[in-house]
Amino acid sequence: MDVFQLLDYAGVAVFAATGALAASRKRLDVIGFLFLASMTGIGGGTLRDLILGLTPVFWVKDPVILLVCAATALVMYFAAQWVEHRFTLLLWLDAAGLAAYAVLGAQIGLAAGVENIIAIVTGVMTATFGGIIRDVVSHEPTVLLRQEIYITAALSGATIHVTLSYFDVPAAISAAIAVTFAFALRGGAMMFCWTLPAYRRD
């Protein structure tokens, strides 16, 4: 299992956990947990595969992905009660998934042979779409509307990985650097309320 396979399962698991936490906030039943966790876990990668024409999509080819979602959902269903500040945990897991998926999505774009700018975009889409689906289906404002740096973290992770890969840095090292940076950036934004200047000119 190479680093990207690992990033894939990691991204799926953490996003699935955020979906399960959203389900707990909505007081859904265990099937609701499974559903929302799966949608969130596989949503971004599904869009990425559809856009690149890589169908059937990844989880159809590798059902283990769904088992990861299901296991995560069940664990959260029984464990979430002991989690204080559930929304904060959701945001931290979301940050981890954002970082992992931004780099994974970019790598899959590169592997599919698209141009670098497209690979960056597929990275950002993979990283953000699962959370968007989760928030929309939960009838919550999407995380994109939050003030702190969010998409920027995904964009930086994808850009770093694509750039380092362009300069022939080994994929695993490049990915490690990119994921770390993106997670640190999003994490720092949450802890210290880092923001880019928001549009306020009126």
Next chain:
Amino acid sequence: MDVFQLLDYAGVAVFAATGALAASRKRLDVIGFLFLASMTGIGGGTLRDLILGLTPVFWVKDPVILLVCAATALVMYFAAQWVEHRFTLLLWLDAAGLAAYAVLGAQIGLAAGVENIIAIVTGVMTATFGGIIRDVVSHEPTVLLRQEIYITAALSGATIHVTLSYFDVPAAISAAIAVTFAFALRGGAMMFCWTLPAYRRD
């Protein structure tokens, strides 16, 4: 026209009717009825086909599907006024579509040669996504957030059909049993407020 073709048209028609009822609740014009009815009627199957890589999607290959949506929308536009308790009717039609599409989606997954667990998932997605689109576009909380059993009914229908098919039960019989069970489960949930234990542990 075999049983699955029938399930397909039935699922399209009843989901289209729920979209039209949502349009009537939003006071849309007749074109809005056509649009929302079509989106709801074909949404789930469209996602299913995209995920399985069966493109162009089913209604592109069989435009009759769109005529079914249009006819349903027009009938509802002129008939909805006589419908008391329109939201209740929407929920019952939604239950019928849920049952039909869960089994149809699972069958199409099986026909596409995916693993059984994936066929169950494509069944659930086919059954639920049209209603999600309807609710999101109508700016309503999605039906998934309702307390009574909903996804569970789709999951049971898809699982029963896939399981019976695995044991070589003739497809038509298997489908009839699965659709009946799923519809009865969702219908009973609505009538008697059946629920699974919701997440309430805090």
Next chain:
Amino acid sequence: MDVFQLLDYAGVAVFAATGALAASRKRLDVIGFLFLASMTGIGGGTLRDLILGLTPVFWVKDPVILLVCAATALVMYFAAQWVEHRFTLLLWLDAAGLAAYAVLGAQIGLAAGVENIIAIVTGVMTATFGGIIRDVVSHEPTVLLRQEIYITAALSGATIHVTLSYFDVPAAISAAIAVTFAFALRGGAMMFCWTLPAYRRD
């Protein structure tokens, strides 16, 4: 660059501008502008390509599209402050994009060899889906729910183009007529509150 290439870039640019205006109303940062502008600009065409099985989708094959989105977003980020009545501008640009994309989407459907009714539907979807994504991601009621003629304008543009093409009117002329009519219809609807009889029968 033929007339449809032009319509494509025009549609992308104006929808991207509406996404950027939505971002300004939500006080997003510049990356949020880029993201929402791109999603809105390419959303409709992406759905169209997915449904027709034309993958990888258009902007993966032609990254200039994304540069158009990015440039538009940046211009709006710095220029929006001088725009009075920003929501009105959003609606007018949306009307222009609606007209351009309805005809472009129909033409791409025809070029893909689908039946005329399907080409009309792909036109309407291309024209409406970007705005739907923009509104849903911005957590706003979708523009479809507005009372004035909206989908009807897209439908008329797509229908006119498909009909004229059926009678062998040169594509450029047919497109010009269809775009003009659709834009005039939507524009008139906004100025004079043209509506179709809304569903009010209860």
